[in-house]
Amino acid sequence: MLGRLNHVAIAVPDLEAGARIYASVLGARVSAPQTEAAHGVRVVFVELPNTKIELLEPFGENSPIKAFLEKNPSGGMHHVCYEVADIMAARDRLVAEGARVLGDGQPKTGAHGKPVLFLHPKDFCGTLIELEQA
Ligand code: CO
Numbered sequence: 469m470l471g472r473l474n475h476v477a478i479a480v481p482d483l484e485a486g487a488r489i490y491a492s493v494l495g496a497r498v499s500a501p502q503t504e505a506a507h508g509v510r511v512v513f514v515e516l517p518n519t520k521i522e523l524l525e526p527f528g529e530n531s532p533i534k535a536f537l538e539k540n541p542s543g544g545m546h547h548v549c550y551e552v553a554d555i556m557a558a559r560d561r562l563v564a565e566g567a568r569v570l571g572d573g574q575p576k577t578g579a580h581g582k583p584v585l586f587l588h589p590k591d592f593c594g595t596l597i598e599l600e601q602a
Pocket of ligand 1 (some may be wrong): 475
């Protein structure tokens with residue numbers, strides 16, 4: 469069911485500072501910041517030859533990464549995103565396996581304009597998983 473690793477997301481307290489570290493210190497190509505108001509984050513994409521890193525900064529009062537940054541004030545790995553060919557088929561299979569899909573279980577439009585779902589970290593080795601329809 470799982471396809472390619474689409475991205476690894478790292479939550480950061482300061483997006484510009486994180487972008488500078490990746491661009492200047494690590495020498496990576498980093499996109500301009502964009503606000504994903506519906507997801508409560510501002511993001512930059514670090515383009516690597518085989519995948520992407522997303523740096524996420526909270527946006528708005530109800531940002532889903534606010535609590536994570538309270539626990540991890542200097543930032544940390546927040547989720548991994550795997551590609552699937554058919555997100556509804558993937559969801560139905562996971563629900564049948566007893567996994568918990570976050571929210572109302574309906575895919576939302578993710579940062580790349582494609583349907584995404586998030587899976588409960590307690591069901592997946594302590595890691596929040598995002599599925600994106602490729
Ligand atoms: Co993501």
